[in-house]
Amino acid sequence: MFRPQLAFRGIRKSKGAYQVSRMRRKATIAPDNPFLVISEEIREAIHSNRPVVALETTIYTHGFPYPSNVALASELESIVRVNGAVPATIGILDGVAHVGLSPDELIRLTSSVGKQDVLKISRRDLAFATGLRLAGKSFHGGTTIAGTMVLAHLAGIKVFATGGLGGVHRGGEVSMDVSADLTELGRTPVAVVSSGCKSFLDIPRTIEYLETQGVGVATFADGRKGNVDFPAFWARESGVKSPMTVRDEREAAAVVHAQMTLQLSSGLLFANPIPESAAIPKEYIDDIIASAVQEAEENGISGKDNTPYILSKIKELTNGKSVAANHALVSSNVQRGTRVAVELAKLEAESLGSGPGERRESAPIFHTAPVSAASTTTHSTQSPSHHSELFLSSASPDQPQLIGSPAVLVAGALAVDLSCDFAPLDPRSAISPDSHTSNPAAITQSIGGVGHNVAKALHYLNIPVRFCSLVGDDIAGHSAIAELRERHFPTEEIRVANSREIQHPTSGGRTAQYIAVNDARKDLVLAMADMSIFEDRGLWSEANFRSFWQDTLKRGEDPKIVVVDANWEAPIIMRWLDYANEVGAMTVLEPVSVAKCRRLFSPDRREERMWFGTAETEGRRIDLATPNSLELASMYHAARQNELMDNANWWSYINELSIPSTGARDKFIQLMPVELVDQGLPQMAIQMLPFISCIITKLGSNGVLLTQVLNQDDARLREGGSSKYIVSRGEKEVGGVYMRYYPAIERVKDEDIVSVNGVGDTFLGAIIAGMAEKGKGDARIEYLIDFAQKAAVLTLKSKESASPELKTLRNLL
Numbered sequence: 001m002f003r004p005q006l007a008f009r010g011i012r013k014s015k016g017a018y019q020v021s022r023m024r025r026k027a028t029i030a031p032d033n034p035f036l037v038i039s040e041e042i043r044e045a046i047h048s049n050r051p052v053v054a055l056e057t058t059i060y061t062h063g064f065p066y067p068s069n070v071a072l073a074s075e076l077e078s079i080v081r082v083n084g085a086v087p088a089t090i091g092i093l094d095g096v097a098h099v100g101l102s103p104d105e106l107i108r109l110t111s112s113v114g115k116q117d118v119l120k121i122s123r124r125d126l127a128f129a130t131g132l133r134l135a136g137k138s139f140h141g142g143t144t145i146a147g148t149m150v151l152a153h154l155a156g157i158k159v160f161a162t163g164g165l166g167g168v169h170r171g172g173e174v175s176m177d178v179s180a181d182l183t184e185l186g187r188t189p190v191a192v193v194s195s196g197c198k199s200f201l202d203i204p205r206t207i208e209y210l211e212t213q214g215v216g217v218a219t220f221a222d223g224r225k226g227n228v229d230f231p232a233f234w235a236r237e238s239g240v241k242s243p244m245t246v247r248d249e250r251e252a253a254a255v256v257h258a259q260m261t262l263q264l265s266s267g268l269l270f271a272n273p274i275p276e277s278a279a280i281p282k283e284y285i286d287d288i289i290a291s292a293v294q295e296a297e298e299n300g301i302s303g304k305d306n307t308p309y310i311l312s313k314i315k316e317l318t319n320g321k322s323v324a325a326n327h328a329l330v331s332s333n334v335q336r337g338t339r340v341a342v343e344l345a346k347l348e349a350e351s352l353g354s355g356p357g358e359r360r361e362s363a364p365i366f367h368t369a370p371v372s373a374a375s376t377t378t379h380s381t382q383s384p385s386h387h388s389e390l391f392l393s394s395a396s397p398d399q400p401q402l403i404g405s406p407a408v409l410v411a412g413a414l415a416v417d418l419s420c421d422f423a424p425l426d427p428r429s430a431i432s433p434d435s436h437t438s439n440p441a442a443i444t445q446s447i448g449g450v451g452h453n454v455a456k457a458l459h460y461l462n463i464p465v466r467f468c469s470l471v472g473d474d475i476a477g478h479s480a481i482a483e484l485r486e487r488h489f490p491t492e493e494i495r496v497a498n499s500r501e502i503q504h505p506t507s508g509g510r511t512a513q514y515i516a517v518n519d520a521r522k523d524l525v526l527a528m529a530d531m532s533i534f535e536d537r538g539l540w541s542e543a544n545f546r547s548f549w550q551d552t553l554k555r556g557e558d559p560k561i562v563v564v565d566a567n568w569e570a571p572i573i574m575r576w577l578d579y580a581n582e583v584g585a586m587t588v589l590e591p592v593s594v595a596k597c598r599r600l601f602s603p604d605r606r607e608e609r610m611w612f613g614t615a616e617t618e619g620r621r622i623d624l625a626t627p628n629s630l631e632l633a634s635m636y637h638a639a640r641q642n643e644l645m646d647n648a649n650w651w652s653y654i655n656e657l658s659i660p661s662t663g664a665r666d667k668f669i670q671l672m673p674v675e676l677v678d679q680g681l682p683q684m685a686i687q688m689l690p691f692i693s694c695i696i697t698k699l700g701s702n703g704v705l706l707t708q709v710l711n712q713d714d715a716r717l718r719e720g721g722s723s724k725y726i727v728s729r730g731e732k733e734v735g736g737v738y739m740r741y742y743p744a745i746e747r748v749k750d751e752d753i754v755s756v757n758g759v760g761d762t763f764l765g766a767i768i769a770g771m772a773e774k775g776k777g778d779a780r781i782e783y784l785i786d787f788a789q790k791a792a793v794l795t796l797k798s799k800e801s802a803s804p805e806l807k808t809l810r811n812l813l
Helices: 041-046 068-080 103-110 123-135 145-155 179-189 202-210 249-259 283-298 305-316 320-350 450-460 475-486 542-548 570-584 592-601 629-641 648-657 665-671 674-678 680-688 720-725 760-774 785-796 802-813
Strands: 011-014 016-020 037-038 052-055 084-094 096-099 119-121 140-143 159-161 191-194 216-220 268-271 391-393 401-403 408-411 417-421 441-448 465-472 494-497 511-516 524-531 559-566 584-588 622-625 693-698 705-711 725-730 732-741
Touching: 011 584, 037 145, 041 052, 041 084, 041 802, 052 068, 052 320, 052 524, 068 084, 068 103, 084 103, 084 119, 084 145, 096 123, 096 216, 103 140, 103 179, 103 417, 119 123, 123 145, 140 145, 145 159, 145 179, 145 191, 159 320, 179 202, 191 249, 191 320, 216 249, 249 268, 249 320, 283 305, 283 542, 305 408, 320 720, 391 450, 391 648, 408 450, 417 475, 441 450, 441 475, 450 465, 450 584, 450 760, 450 785, 450 802, 465 475, 465 648, 542 570, 559 570, 559 760, 570 584, 570 592, 584 760, 592 629, 629 680, 629 693, 648 732, 665 674, 665 680, 665 720, 665 725, 665 732, 674 680, 680 705, 705 785, 720 725, 720 732, 760 785, 760 802, 785 802
Parallel strands: 037 096, 052 084, 052 159, 119 140, 159 191, 191 268, 216 268, 408 465, 408 559, 417 511, 465 494, 559 584, 584 622, 622 693
Antiparallel strands: 011 016, 084 096, 084 140, 391 401, 417 441, 511 524, 693 705, 705 732, 725 732
8 A cells, every 4th residue: 555655864874874963872983994893783783872782702712612602602692682782792703803793703703613723812812813814814713801891892882791700810919810801891991790700719819909900899789688799600609798789780780871971991890699590509619629729730730721721620520510500600691781781771861861853762672571591582493284373484585484373463455566657758748647548657566555564574574474364366366475475475364265255245355456656756646446355344243254264363373463454344453453352462553544544433433342342341442553644633533523532431541641731732842843743743642542552653754753651560650761751640540641752764865765655564564573572562662663764764765565675674673
């Protein structure tokens, strides 16, 4: 279907880099440098103030054997991502320092374990490992804590999570054997989260040395009271009290924020005690350490060989228990470090105090509940047994992988789209075609339809999706399915409706088609749409609907999110909503058009308890809708004209929102351009909240307006950075109303616009992808708007209804 143009403004591209005219923190991203490469994902994350966590690679090159090190690397990066940040694994490949290793690069590095050209890289080694490449010697290298801190700081990364810190070796007052990690902490402003220092080191002298270097040292209380012990790597207690204690990640982030704001040039050390379940009793490990240290001394093992020797001996004496503990503590540290980075990003966002036109999120794209550091998610590949039990994941559209039930069900239109662009024989003639005659044109055919476009966007964004649609038993329908299968798009739930299944005699069961006639500038002149197959009255009844979609609706494969487009007749939409409520899924409506979205607010809805229900039923309030401004106005006027807003339940809900009796115009003007307020957009959105809990209004080149009801337990009601977006604070069950205006994110030149078809559908698909990635209810929608705008821009520049370039955004999820 034709969607109003979305021309996103605000970001200008210059030489491949984004220039954003919004307030943001300063990042020390290094310029183009032959010795240092910072991945595009890391550059983008730092540029947009998203939390980033640095990870070292010595643990892979000199700690764990191949392929165990590959599994560990994947696990640690996954822990960072699922807790809301971007992992920046740092290492040396072929004499070039990399901040942010791709999976292929990480495998190259980890598989080179044990080779002579794989070095252990500290600060002192960086110039040798990279510079000698110019003399024909290329090295791989795993970065130590010191080496990682140097490179992380060059990239602008502030938080680094690792295993155990180096320190002052026993007898260090004589041997002067002091780890470079300590001096690096004294001169590089990066916050390090570790399990203290390794137990066989001199912990009191290590803490004393850090104090001399001006390094702030604190230990996470981890539920304990008072001044706690500095941890001893494998043991939670060392017998040495920590200089400072922080209660949680928020406190640690506050310290980091102050340190960076004051521009102090030293680092911070946050010691995270090993999880109790994995800890080794202090008395037991102390005896083993004493034996290992004594043996090292007797064999004359010192310098850089001392630590590997002792670790190997401890592994032997503990029968491998130390290795399991190592795994647990580094996973726990990475999880803790990620939470610190997320909280730091929130604090930085609050300190910016950014308003309309100056917004740049520094909180994560998703609000996620903490996950177990040891948990990993895998999908088992199954053999096909029944077509409705297996669905395509778009992990690789060219080589599809079958996985379990998808998280999203999209019920909507699939149509054959014909685009007829007027192509005058004389370019100097009129730009519009003539009426009542044949005109020369360039005619292209594609597969479209709102539901299809949304599902296609999800498919490209790597979200498994079940797409439910209808096609006729005709040439257009069979051609459409064949083309989708050729592109490895899921087609099992696209039903071929023949004369036996379509019961209404006027339907005809024709495949939906949409024809757009455009002028020479590709602006729409006229459009014709045949969507009768989605308006078939034979599917209106509950019994018919259940019978027709029997395989699709069977339990045990329940989606978390159900998206319905308004091409269906209103009673059929109600059947889909009933199903979603039954399985506890989030409900999403794509309004489609000014005419079709009105049907949900017809006089019939008053009698069918569409919205408010009774004391015994909840009704069918929709969780999310994404109208454009015209569709919002159409739904609002339909509800008003058809007396749905005279309902006592509507008034009761509006009263609970606690909007001031004088209105909220002054507040609206603070949040968005005054012309949007004069059009009545925020006012209409609020009055639609009793029907739709969250409304994202697409404003074309003017951006996006988010209006959302908050529950009483919503964190935004208590967050300082969110307070300016709280229009009202409710009573009883309603916590308040959150309203936020987002300027459009990129100015797209007219000559770069290829097609407006599917742009709004792609926007919705990207929003749903973000929510599906973390599960129903776990995503904070305000963190998804920019992501969705980026996705929409890609489709605006594409001839397809959902740009294949959406695959490039997967890492942002």
